[in-house]
Amino acid sequence: MKSVEKPQFIFFLAAFIINLFIYQCGLAIDINTATAEELARELAYVGPVKAQRIVEYRKKxxxxxxxxxxxxxxxxxxxxxxxxxxxxxxxxxxxxLALLNEAYHTPIDLSPPLAKSPRLVTPSLLWDTVIIIPLFGLCVFIFIKAWLISLKKDKVTANTLEN
Known part of the structure; x- marks a missing residue:
């Protein structure tokens, strides 16, 4: 691997890890309130048809x-x-839950839930504006800077080869 390619590789690896982290932070979805479009967008291997089936079964x-x-x-x-x-x-x-308990004739524990860590149920515009857009801008800036540095090194290398 050339020394010119190392900064680009490191940049792409860092960008991939940052995007993966951001993607994983906001994916919790309530299947009792989500629309078919939200289900299709957020759940893996669930397209519009399966999402519509989930919504219809939920209503049923x-x-x-x-x-x-x-x-x-x-x-x-x-x-x-x-x-x-x-x-x-x-x-x-x-x-x-009480209505569902009657439908299934099984006992349901209605006691208050234990303290759980809060999860982001739906992504918000604030999340996009404050986190994702600036990080995207930062990634673009780092990419352009690495590209310009590699061009500069290529010119220096070409000049030394000519001499």
Whole structure:
């Protein structure tokens, strides 16, 4: 690997890691309130058709109690569920849980949930404006700077070869 390529490689690696971190921070989605478009956008291997099936099944049963109920939706298998398990959040709505309890005839614990770390349910415009856009600008700046440095080194190398 030439010394000119090392800064570019390091830049692209850093940009990839930063984008991966940003992408992973805002992916939690409440499957009881999300629209079909949001489900298709946020869940891996779930397109518009499967997302619409999830919404229709949610309406049919009155809402999901656990992520495993997604397996009852046609087209959603164990692999898709496991791939998206960390992204799925179910809101703690006690009235809805009571109705679902009657429908399934199973006891549901309605006690207050234990303290959990807060998760971002939907991305916001503030997140885009404050974090993503400036980081994108920084990545573009670093890319252009590395490119200009490599051009300058190429000129110096060409001049020394001519002499």
């Amino acid at each position: 049963i009155g809402g999901f109690v656990s992520p495993e109920q997604l397996l009852e939706v046609y087209g959603i298998g164990p692999k898709i569920l496991e791939r998206n398990r960390e992204k799925i959040v179910i809101a703690n709505n006690t009235a809805q």
